[in-house]
Amino acid sequence: MPKLKTNSGAKKRFTFTGTGKIKRHHAYHSHILTKKTKKQKRNLDHQTIVDRCNLKQVRDLLNLR
Template sequence: MPKQKTKSSAKKRFSFTGTGKIKRHHAYHSHILTKKTKKQKRNLVHQTMVDGSNLKAVRDMLCLR
């Protein structure tokens, strides 16, 4: 059976914490920033954890068992 490959897009978008949780960036911070408030843009800069409902899909893309 061949080895499974990690999705290239996923390995660029996700990173791990020291305890093994998966971090992600916020969406909506790349364009059309003029209509967003300073507070909204500032809060989109930070990273957050992947939600539990998406965790299985992200782990499958990263080939984690």
């Protein structure tokens, strides 16, 4: 059986913590920023952990089993 390829879009978007959790960036922080408040933009700037309900999909994209 051939090796599985990692989704190239996913490997650019997700990183790992030291304990093996998967980090992601917040959405809605790339354009149309003029109508968003400073507080909203500041809070979107941080990274967060991938939610439990989406973890299986992300792990499949990264070929982690």
